[in-house]
Structures are given as structure tokens and as C-alpha cells.
Amino acid sequence: MTAAWHADLQMLSAYADGGLDDVRASSIEAHLLSCETCRDLLAPAVPAATIDRVWQGVVIATVAPHAGIVERVLLRAGVRDDIARLLAATPSLRVSWFLAESLALGFAAFAANVAPGGGADAALFLFLVIAALAPVAGVAAAFGPGLDPTYEIGIAAPMRNERLLLMRTLAVLATSLAIAGLAAIALPGFDRAAIAWLLPSLGLCLTTVTLATWIRPVVAAIVVAMTWLAVAASVTAARSDPVAAFRSGGQVLALALIVISALVLSRRRVVYEGGVAA
């Protein structure tokens, strides 16, 4: 559509250069919306650099981050946008992962409440085992070849990989522990036993991360989980106590694992940087 009156070229040039006051600029802008003739006159007067800059701004405003749900939650929690994006790419920081973990723990807690006698003991053991191992699986899936599709590009990038690993491990641990902590409230006769998985879980996670400096993280997690499961099940069976593996002996063992793993990891962490012989 073309209006009945037209702005003169001098005024349009001044507008294009940003030389008009706000009132006249607003008036011209309102007129341009409905006047094709003046738009055609204005177009050649606008410097190419200005058009590029404005278009770039439009692109960035419209395309740039329409963040996914995890990233949005992190941003709302005050996490810096670049860190939120790095965490959002973590395979084990997905809604589907959280749901799977919640369902497994919820089921075990439910069974511990409704199952009769020995069944409740087995369900409690199951709950503690899942609560301890869920973070291990999450940490193994958070970083490394095979599960992280951009692993190789990440290795070749300057950001220190141990920093990325640490960030993701802490995020996975925090979410896993929060889910397990909430599910523990639903256990019958909620007491210290409900959080007895905490220290073993930390020990197993750290052992997995350390072992992953020699073998793939997923293989490390499987080795750690199976070994620990065998030990926990045999101790439980021998003492007829569903939380036997989580009592003081188990806690001391977990603490020892944390200390030893931390010491070994401090010497082996350079392997995570890639480009060095393992």
C-alpha cells in the first residue's frame, strides 16, 4: 500500500543515518509501515553495514536459544547460559533419564511399603542398591566416547575436559541424589537407613570416574556396579539383614574407596584431556 503523502529524500537519508530526533523518527517509522514508495526510497540510503547488523540482531533474537526444558530450568536457577548449554548436552541430564530413575526408585519404595515380611526387606535392599547405582550410571553416561556424540570434537577443543567432566558429574550427582532423597521419604519407618546409600554411591561414582581413565566409562560403570552388587548381595545374604552392606563396615569401605580413588584420579586425570597415551 502507498500513502497519499511522501517523505522527502533528505529526511529519509537523515533517518537512515540516525540523525532524526525521536519524534520525527517515530513519525517516519509509522509512515514507512504503510508506504511502499518511501520504503523503496529509503532502502538504498541505508548503509549495508547497518542492514547486516540489524538482520544479524533479528536472527539472533529469533533463532538463538529456544532452550530445552533442562536448559530452561538451569537458566531459571541462575546457572550461566554457557554452562547451562554444556549441561543440557549431557546424555544423563534428560527428562527421560529422571523419569526412569524416579520410576525405579518409586517402585522399590512402594514395594518396601506393601510387600509382606521378607519381601519388604528385599524391596528395601533393592531401593538402596538402585539409589546407590543410579548416579554411577548417570556419571558414566555423562561423558566419554560412545555416549557423548560430540566427545571427539570436545577433546579437540580448548576447554579442559576434566572441567567438563567435573561439571557434568556434579550436576548428575545433584539430580540423582535429589531424586533418591525424595524417594527415600516414602520408605516405611524412614530412618538413617534410608540415606545409607549416599556414601557408597559417592565412592562408586568416584571409582567409576577413576577406572574410566583406563577403560571406557560405560565398561567402568558395569565393572564397578557388578562387583559392588556381588559384594552387597553376599553380605546381605550372609547376615540376613537387608541393609548389612550399608552399615558401618560398608560406610568405612565407601570412605576408603573415595580416598583411594581421589588419590589415583589426581594422578590420572590428564588422560581425560585426550591426545596423551593412556
Added chain:
Amino acid sequence: MSLPTVEIADVHKRFGRTTALDGVGFDAPTGITGLLGPNGAGKTTLLRMLATVLAPDSGSLRLLGWNPAVADERLAIRRRLGYMPQEPGFHQTFTAFEFVDYVAILKEMTDRKARHDEVARVLALVGLEGVMERKIKALSGGMRRRVALAQSLLGDPDLLVLDEPTAGLDPEQRLRFREIVSERASDRTVVLSTHQTEDVAALCPRVVVMLDGVALFDGTPRELTDVASGRVWLAPERSAAARLSWRTPDGSHRNIGEAPAGADLVAPTLEDGYLLLVGDRAFAEEAA
């Protein structure tokens, strides 16, 4: 001639019982160096070393004047490196913009505005400005290759390592790729691998032919073509003297080898030189 920015000397690498690199060595100066070779020749292993992803078992490597075996120097290399792996992985739920933005963060670009400007720039460079908001999983294979190329161009790196960058691209996209890479190669170093002798002919002033983990040839495309000079002839049938022979569309046979007396010699191509060099093994792969 400029100083070499990539120096490789007697590099060995084994994976279990398999020898991937068996004493490979060459220099790559500013400009484009193409690695040509059949599957399993060791090209990808070598490029992963140039990208500082993999360490050699023995031998020496210097990139942009630094030693990637030393932590601080490796970091300095990574700050000036762009890398496109042979099979780049993607976070499928990200859009093209988000994915390249993610890599930009890994490249220590923390200022959001500057980073987003750079992401938009490299995506426009590879002709993907119209699909920036599209999820990676909704992009075609060729578009994904271009997304992978875009991330390698972030920050205008001094050393660009591209593993089979033209695989899966249609002829028009390959032309566009050649433009993008050749524009950047005037004052930077690009090392790329390819199966396409046309890519080498069109793009690389320098070519290294690899076979069984060693550099079999190191020179210009013209010199590689000259390997087959006086050794290519046409005949109605496959010649007994030919090391390699195949039927051409016009029905005659193109023979490569020691030409018999009176043979109808023709001008060799880059492909003839390459095939003659790597022999029957490469020919079998090309035919398959």
C-alpha cells in the same frame, strides 16, 4: 615457501595387533594438503593426531610450532585448531544454531553476543542461514556435514583438520565447500583427507598418498599425475601388460602399467597416477 605448520616424523601407532601408522612422516606448510589413500591406509588415525585427539606411540609431531605431547602446548594448539571428524556426532535435540553454539562454548567463547555472532557467521558461510532453527535430527545428511564443517570454522582457526569433508555432499555443495576452504587457505594450513581425486585436483596444491600407514608419495598433483606418464594406453581389450585395466564408456579399455611397444598412449590423469601408485588394492576398492 612458508615454514611447515605441521611436521610429522616417523610416527607409529598400533591398535592392539593392527598397525595403523608405520613410520609416517611429512611436512604440511601453509595452504591445503590433501591426504589420499584407500580405506585403512591410516588417514583418519593421522588426522586424529593432528587434531590432538590421539597420541602417537612413537615418533614426533609438531603443530603450529608446538608439541602436542606437552599439556600447555597442546592447549595452545587447540585454541587455534578447527577439526571436523570423519563421523561427527551431534546432539540430535539441538538445533543447528544450538549445536554450533555448544561447540563455540567448548572453544572458550564465553561472551554470548560475540559467540552468537560468530555462530551465525559460520552457519551463513556454509549456506545454512535458512535452517539455523531446525533441529539437527530434521536435517539431511549433506546439511549435517555442513553443520560439522561450520563448527570447525569457528574462530577462524590457523590449522584446519578435515576428515573426508566432502563425503555425502552433492556436486554443488562440494563446489561451495571448495570455495570456503580455498578462501581460508591463503594464510592458514588445511589438512584434509578424501577418497575423491577430483577434490585433490581442484583444491590441493600438495598431496600425500598414504598406504598401509606410510606416506607413499608426497608432492604436487601434477607430480602425482606424472607417475603415470607414458604408462596409460587405450586398447580394444584388457592388455596383458597392464597392472590395472577397466572398460571405459566408449567400449575401449584403459590400461595402466608398462605400456607395450606401439601402444596408443594417452595423457594420464591424477587418478591414473594414484591408482598406479597404490596398485591393485586401491583399484579393487574403487571398483567396489
